[in-house]
Structures are given as structure tokens and as C-alpha cells.
Amino acid sequence: MPTTRELVLAALLARLQALAALTLHDEVLPERIPAAGLIILRDGQPGEPEVTLSPLRYHYQHRAELEVVVQAGTGRASAFDDLIAAIGAGLDTDRTLGGLCDWVEPEAPASVDLPVEGAAALKAAVISVILHYTTTGPLA
Secondary structure, three states, rough: OOHHHHHHHHHHHHHHHHOOOEEEEOOOOOHHHHOOEEEEEEEEEEEOOOEEOOOOOEEEEEEEEOOOOOEEOOOOHHHHHHHHHHHHHHHOOOOOOOOOOOEEEEOOEEEEEEEOEEEEEEEEEEEEEEEEEOOOOOOO
């Protein structure tokens, strides 16, 4: 049986896969970026939980990361902005990921332009997504 952590990450991945961009989970950056863009979900760290007793519960603020990449000769900034907006809209549709989380909160991206020799430049960012969820144990 999957852990709560894996269920939450799988639900986040499913939400992102509904977008036009190619979405991968813990994969290396491919050699070619699809025209619609690329999102790589990184598991991140669950952090130190707050613990309540009676009943025993572990409350996590898990920081997953989305690596977002767009490659285009022209209109790169607007394509990147469109993808970021689509991610935000996708997360806004259900901030509990079907009841698996108490709340999902993305942080603002800090984007960077990356030149590629002999090809169109990349525009990329890492977006932290804070997943608030509760488990019955640190390994549950």
C-alpha cells in the first residue's frame, strides 16, 4: 500500500499531466524540450513534522519542486508565462488534491534565461509547491 506521501505526489503529478506540457517525475532533463514546454516534478523534502498526540498525527509541510522549462526562438517569455499560469490554474481547481492534502500552495517562480549554443534559448524556473498533509506516522 502506498504511503500518504506517495499518494499526494501521485495526485500532484496527475494534476500536472492534464496540462499541455510534457510532465515527468524525477527524470533527467531531456535533450529536446517539447514545444508546449516541460515540467519535471521533484519529490523534494517533507521536512520536520509537527506532531499532535491523542490521536497521534504527523502534520507535514512537504516542499516538492517543479522544474519548468520552455524553449522557443520567439515568444519565449509569453510561452513561459502561459505555462506558469496553466500550472497555477490547474492547482487552483482543487487545492486538496481530491482530499489527500489539507492545502497545496505554490510559491512564485524565479525565472532565468539560459542560452543554448546552436539552438533557441531556454527559459526555466523552479517552483516550490508546499503540500500540507497529515499522516499517522513518519513512514505511513
